[in-house]
Amino acid sequence: MDYDYIIVGGGSAGCALAARLADGAPGSTIALIEAGPPDNSFLVRLPLGLAALVPFRSRRNYGYRTTPQPGLAGRQGYQPRGRGLGGSSSINAMIYTRGHPDDYNAWAEAGCTGWGWDDVLPYFRRNENNERGADAWHGSGGPLNVADLRTINPFSQHYVDAAREAGFPVSDDFNGPHYEGAGIYQVTQKDGQRWNAARAYLHGKSRANLHVVTDALVQRVVFEGKRAIGVKVQRRGALESIRARAEVVLSAGAFNSPQLLMCSGIGPAGHLRAHGVEVHVDAPGVGENLQDHIDVIINKYVAHRDLVGYTPAGLWHLLTQGLDYLRERRGLFASNVAEAGGFLRSDPSLARPDLQMHFLVGICDDHNRRLHLRRGLSLHACVLHPKSRGRVTLASADMRDAPQIDPAFLQAQEDVDTLLRGVRVIRRILAAPSLAQFGGEELHSRGIVSDEALTALIRARADTIYHPVGTCRMGSDAASVVDPELRVRGVEGLRVVDASIMPTLIGGNTNAPSMMIGEKAADLMLAHTGRSGLSVGSASIDTAPRAPAPLTARAQPQV
Template identity: 45%
Template sequence: MNNNGAGETAEFDYVIVGAGSAGCVLANRLSANGKHSVLLLEAGPKDSNIWIHVPLGYGKLFKEKSVNWMYQTEPEPGLGGRQVFQPRGKVLGGSSSINGLLYVRGQHEDYDRWRQRGNVGWGYDDVLPYFKKAENQQRGADDYHGTGGPLSVSDWRHEDPLSEAFVKAAVEAGIPFNPDFNGKTQEGAGFFQTTTQRGRRASSAYCYLRPAMGRSNLHVETSALAQRILFEGRRASAVVYRQNGNPRTARARKEVLVSGGAYNSPQLLQLSGVGPADLLKSHGIDVVLDAAGVGNDLQDHLQVRIVTRCAQKITLNDIINHPVRRVMAGARYALARSGPLTVAAGTSGAFFKTDPRLASPDIQIHFIPFSTDKMGEKLHPFSGFTASVCQLRPESRGSLKIGSADPSAPPEIRINYLATETDRAAFIDGIRILRKILAAPALKSYCVDEVYPGANVTSDEDLLDFCRKTGSTVYHPTSTCRMGNDPLAVVDQRLRVRGIEGLRVVDASVMPDLMSGNTNAPTIMIAEKASDMILEDAR
């Protein structure tokens, strides 16, 4: 788009707010036929930071303000009043440019549950074609996977004996081997696939946006912070944003598409007058639509990490902390795009049930061959590795509320971790099962001792106390603009904001509830399906 003067207005068929996992998909698909003009707004910069494109670079981006919103929760009662850091991508590609790169779709049952809650067209059989459409699967096409799509899905490129030993240990502990967490069933132990292409991160900006950038009908604006959506009556008509200190307006002839994610999408709706009336009035915002569900039902995955001291100097701690080995790892990556720098935020892992009466797994384990006190901080000086417990379907619910009418002010995030007995019990049981895996013969020769929580932490009370003191996010917030037919649902099955015309939300915030796994792949699927619906409705 040409640089408009302050306050000048441009007009497009579609205005997309947020160039993250979903927004880049929308920009590509809606501009592909050449019939529609599309504007994509991103509050952050271009994805030019070199660490974005190196898989292990997510550790460098964890607290990099130039590409990260750096959010914090409000004090969490279930975690002893601690605030939990919430990194979210603020860059082309959004969180897909800074995440841990794991490609996990969730369980078939997740989507069937969405459908059973009245969301017609969102069952597993309905969404599988969109997963396959998006995918370029390294292993080839089959009943569950596609090839030729924009999103590269690959096997890991670093041989690691610890990661292999974890899978063997899990099998020894009674968990079946699973060669494909995204195939017939999720349950089992195996190796994660990643959104990488020949050793480089395959973000939505790289896979979807970059191939479309040469189209004359697609315009991309970075450093463009959306201020509010404008309405003509109950119809969304334009987006006001600020770029380089100047206010600008982009009118939408057809629709405004909000793709800011589970935090920024409800924030923008509330700033624009769509949300709980009392909240909006308290900040002096005129109410366009009293929608109590906007910002409601916030969900996230909590993780609790067990750190083990390794008997051999084969961990990433040993490589990164040794100047010669670190240089060698960098050279290997530069020459062959392989080696330790291709490690994602989980190499191997497992999905299992804490109770055999459950219909599907309720725990996910992420195994990584390094250790640290907190993610994004220096690795331990000793040889160590980490395995984390994540409860897949938490009952706890939180909220997202603006704390100010200033669009640049962070929202108030309350996730309410560990609020229910089910959630608390799942972590205690999950840690006990993980300890059985870590004590299995395949890992025994690698383990010196458990650094934390430590062998003396054994009772339910002590394990729960450890969870409260150390638990942190797995970076999967969802459901703050959730889909449904009930009074608190924000969007309908076609992702249109209920009670408003010309406005949709397309991102993880529309999920009726949290996926049993990582959220990037499902978010891309949602945007693929939304693109078809938007184009159908434009006819």
Template identity: 50%
Template sequence: MEFDYIIVGAGSAGCVLANRLSADPGIRVCLLEAGPPDTSPLIHTPVGVAAILPTRHVNWAFHTVAQPGLGGRLGGRLGYQPRGKVLGGSSSINGMVYIRGHRSDFDDWQALGNDGWSYEDVLPYFRKSERHHKGSTDFHGADGELHVSPAHRHPATEAFVAAGRMARHRYNPDFNGEDQEGVGYYDVTIRDGRRWSAASAFLNPARRRSNLTVLTGARARRILLEGKRAVGVELTLNGSRVSIKARKEVLLAAGTFGSPHLLMLSGIGPSAELQPQGIAVQHELPGVGQNLRDHPDVVLCYRSTDTSLLGVSLGGSLKMGKAVVDYVRHRRGPLSSNCAEAGAFLKTRPELERPDIQLHSVIGAVDDHNRKLHWGHGFSCHVCVLRPKSVGSVGLNSADPAADPRIDPNLLAHDDDVQTLLRGYRITREILAQSPMGRFGLKDLYSQDLHSDEQLIELLRRRTDTIYHPVGTCKMGHDETAVVDDRLRVHGLEGLRVIDASIMPTLVGGNTNAATYMIAERGAEWLASA
């Protein structure tokens, strides 16, 4: 089989690329996805995220190496890293929150030497993808495929926003508008009560095109090289090894873990990582797998007396039964919720120029990625550090393509991250102690009697993990650790680009899915003009 472009990974970036490139009928495109089609009803029912995250259902469910920074007195813990293994990738299992990041994040990319990546440069590409519920404005698009809608609003969500204002944080009607700071409601990628993933928005409309081939259950094994040019991909399909060729380019969109993993399996990366696994070095590139950045996150978890919040009880089951009927008939009610309906971007110190923490208010008790369940009903609130100083890496556990990559996010390794998270924890407790939250009878499950810095830091090290925003392992730039240039071409090779969240040189201040769509829009335009 031969195509013009082979795209590895049908996640957020891969679906955009498949749509944009196949719009030219003269171009043949092949999209590879290791997971299955997105037929699970848990994907399309927004509240189903609560069931997907803790399981291996359409989920790679990776684990990290032991994290010394997450140990507390009990020693290093293994972190948990859910990632989508299905058409739509992580956009099919994420919390559906649409946040772009702070405008200065992209100006930072430009300042690092990446021409054309300032906020003014990237804003048109955010707008291009977007079909925003408020229509076309200076900050939002109305003609794109990605429906961006207001989140469902549970009474506890409204109370959280009111509590934030009572705690002296200003209300922000649009976190993606002129300014990010404040407390408010999230916009979400939900359309008419159903998750609007990358597969729904971008891939499904393109699948009728005869020049687009989509292969599911297709696990890439290595990139085929002829000298310093990528010419195809070897993959496992239906239990057999198959090689397919690319006349123009191979495009890696396998994500922050998958893209560097495949590069290293192909002999592209640091020799110190490849040689111990018996992989011959085809192209020395020391930055592959380095610069892993993620938002460390801790969840304040509460039991509640209010049975309208998500949970397990006799009275709650009756309400949920009615909610199921309402959802099936009208696509509304709590099953249409992404669970994280509101949040905040706040400064933990007044002298900061931009928010350094983000909150996600959740209408249920989320404990250990929902892997630890509690009888009754609850409420929780995530608090994460937006620009952590701790940096990790992705490497190889084996030369076997079926083996998981070695993931070391190095969370809370830097004391500044710990101190920022501590201040954020205290700010969040203050918000949740305000009177609007009183009607929900909240009882703190983990920090009720903890007040000193020492006590809370011990708690943070026991309970912190990822909030699912890994980036950076194929960093864009021009220094010795950069993997791609500012047009996303792999340094030193021809016919190979990486186009996904792994190219971000630094984390954006917020959820990373929207920025991934933008990156793919940019990459597709450069390919079309190549």
């Protein structure tokens, strides 16, 4: 079967691109091909389901591991990534943040024309249905529902009060004029349920020109000369060929988009030949420039009924809260657990925040893979603008094999220094009266106070907070992987549209920016068809999943 456009990856950017492109070019046909399953799972819809989806590799979580990291005392890091419609928006903590305006202005100043703050803000607003209403910073009527938590744990407010007592500013809107400060996060939820990218963009509207195909792994992009003309897809035990008349778009994320480029012959020539891949374009930048938010946690045992814990009383509390959720979609099961946080400066002389905080109403030890029979809380600090740069390389030429992921965590001393200050900020907040009144003791870090000992603790316990970007870098220079219209250099008919195109990591969670990239890419592609960008308008959204139209082996073109 032929299509005009093939989009590889049904995550945050891919869902946004597919829907906007289908609506903007109704005479064109689009195939959205996703390696994982549909998002019709109760655990996906249930906000607290992230506690079960994030810790372990599964049908819905790639559960990647990094190479051993010298900066983490030789440990392998854990890299959960969403697998299935919605991508990582189906397993994330649903936090809605965009980053700082200067993050995007820095992109534009580095040669990414059209990607400054004033350029991208209209796409954030178009994407958004903020339940607080529209203003100069926010949109109303867009597909992505953004809401205040229906139930806020009292300890989340205690955290905000403690941050204020510790001398930090407070913000009630991290996506408005007051980015800096501590506060309660808004979340991508509706009526107490997760509102992932698939529910935002795919469900609730039938589009005859959009075919959504799940459980189909794209093995490589196929070329005719220098032009991308289709893909090879592994599906139901067979290899199918799908042709694209106009363009192929990779939206497989910061790990899998560069992997697919390399498996298709675009990447560092020597590395490709070492894995038996025929070289179409020698592109040394593919897979380089990997950036991620490295994060450190101070967990604290605190015996209080409002906190989550695996005690008899805590389990009874979970049961009663579960019943409340089934009746009213409120309570603990509607929580994203990381209810509060914010953006703080570890040094008042800095021009903008260098730390993001996440406050959790339970113990989070080793990505929640290590459980404790006590109640408690945890406070995270991550490096917003890391200096370390890693890479993604091939383990083999088969997309079924996980790529080699080397984030080079804490390779740069500046990142170590920032996390060290971050630990001191955490303790400063925990020691403020609003939290100190509940007592408790630190887990893993009790009694560790010297810089040397805290640095050893950081190297022994820090890991990702799940925001990898940058491996298909956008830029105007010849070494960049894609140009500012997201076209892959050296070939025709091929783009990358996801967080991998970010030249530098934004100062916040990456889910909303990934959807923004999908939104903007749709307009870039529509402009080449002679159609203008979509206007901001209301969207009809419901929760009923739409069955994907099947691709069949019958009459498949040989590409």
